[in-house]
Amino acid sequence: MEGNHGAAQQTLPAEIPPFPSPSPFQPSSPMLLPPLTQDQSNDQATNYLDIDWVYLLSGGALNPGGDQQTVASASSAAANVVYGGSGGNRGGGKSKMGRVSRAKKTVPPRFAFHTKSADDVLDDGYRWRKYGQKAVKNSIHPRSYYRCTYHTCNVKKQIQRLSRDTSIVVTTYEGIHNHPSEKLMEALTPLLKQLQFLARF
């Protein structure tokens, strides 16, 4: 979000270190959100947490007491994306401005995945509703914005492809779900029932 454009502009880290090895990550396997360090809300410093969980889950070991990959690298490659505004004027033609007070500017912790997949949106067990799409600078691929459709859940995620390697999809999560995913519950219900049955003895 920190729109520092000029010298080094790159909000999303286009340079998360890639996997050392192809991880056996299946897009259909439900993922639990890993524990996050609650942001300490530094004044204006965006607390950018960028961990390659796929790498971690696939056997990559962290140094104890060590530093995760808190990468906030910014690379600059000047290239202007020329995409003309489409002529067709369609939805969204609003000219009123009395918008209700927006959410405050709190920057929840974010973390990104690199996924090698042919499909943009990977099935993580939650239901997402797309609410935006923007062209990314120095990339021909757009970035898509999704939001969790659960009633009171405000988790968001962004999906974009690397311009260089089209097979790499970067999924950036923002926030923590306050509810279990229906797919997870569906998978867990038989186990819970069996657990209850066994607990009677």
Place this chain on the structure above:
DNA sequence: CGTTTTTGACCGGCGC
């Protein structure tokens, strides 16, 4: 007919 996607406009922050 309800839900999701599409897509230009709008908003707020930041650099100059």
Place this chain on the structure above:
DNA sequence: GCGCCGGTCAAAAACG
């Protein structure tokens, strides 16, 4: 203060 830029809104279309 202006303009760029990334993120969000919301009307209409698309989808089932």
